[in-house]
Amino acid sequence: MVSRLKKAFIKSESGIDILKFKIKEKLKLNNPVFIYPYRGFGTSELVHLHGRILEKEDIIHEPSDLPDTTWTNLKKVWKRYESDEVPGVEVKGLLYGVEASAVSDDEGYFTLRFTNLDPTKLTNGWHTVDLKITDMPFDIEFIETATAEVVISDQQKKFGIISDIDDTIIQSDILKPLKMISNVLFKNAKKRIPFEGVQELYKRLSCNYLHPLLFVSGSSYNLFDMLTNFCEHHGIPKAPFIMRDLGFGPDQWLKQDSQEYKKQSIELILNIFPNLNFVLIGDSGEKDPEIYLDIHECYPGRVMAIYIRHVHSDLRRNEIDERVKGLDIPFLLMQSSQEAIDHAAKVGWI
Structure with missing residues (x-):
């Protein structure tokens, strides 16, 4: 019984998120949507990159010259946890000619996994991945491309x-x-x-x-x-x-x-x-x-x-x-x- 209630609550939570987004879409209250990549990692055999599709909040997602006040910090905290994610968005990544794609889940998260890359190009250190939204299921403004960073190890070092x-x-x-x-x-x-x-x-x-x-x-x-x-x-x-x-x-x-x-x-x-x-x-x-x-x-x-x-x-x-x-x-x-x-x-x- 408890398990069924938990599943129902999770399903309800996801449904509320999607409903909230659709209402904002209808009323044209959305901020521009963008790809928010987190830093990835891997080797020439496999690179793992996680990210999220969100409405952009400049106070969080852009450099800010706002004064360092209690009010500014509280607003940032609120915006971090009141994030507006976008489900069902297809994202494609390109890393040295190798493509990977994924669709954002109910919380806006996606994971790209690149395999069989050219080891001569993936030296130790940081590399960039080109990201692009290839399918947006909502009629909203969005920023089509972004750049992500991944750290690579050739596994020849000590640890x-x-x-x-x-x-x-x-x-x-x-x-x-x-x-x-x-x-x-x-x-x-x-x-x-x-x-x-x-x-x-x-x-x-x-x-x-x-x-x-x-x-x-x-x-x-x-x-x-x-x-x-x-x-x-x-x-x-x-x-x-x-x-x-x-x-x-x-x-x-x-x-x-x-x-x-x-x-x-x-x-x-x-x-x-x-x-x-x-x-x-x-x-x-x-x-x-x-x-x-x-x-x-x-x-x-x-x-x-x-x-x-x-x-x-x-x-x-x-x-x-x-x-x-x-x-x-x-x-x-x-x-x-x-x-x-x-x-x-x-x-x-x-």
């Missing part, structure tokens, strides 16, 4: 890096709900604070993108613009963000278990880079140690080291210390980024 975000690179105070909410509502990307040494740690580990860096976050894609701006402002290397859809479906942010989501996302990365091993970086605030240890157990030989920023209690530290006794890979429960830098330098990774 890649998979990192959490909240309380790992950015001070989010997840364990203090009121402070966490205040951070989201009243602080923009420039005012959010990174942990000391994060810039140097990630720059040296990624080695100018020779070692691919990927962020896996339990947050939703609604925060993508804020996080990319945060990293750019604070000198943290550019990287793809694998995040979640905000919704009530079984694979969405409000329903899906965070541990399950993170494990699936890391497995996606491991499968796309089958010949690359990884350093995993997270924090002790939630379940990163357990997730990373589970990955190490399920994929032996693929995890080179686990770095965990300790942001919790002594009891949590003791719990983690007990869990990693006898572990056959380096596990660092660190108070500062410098500890990870020192370890990586000692073993010759940087």
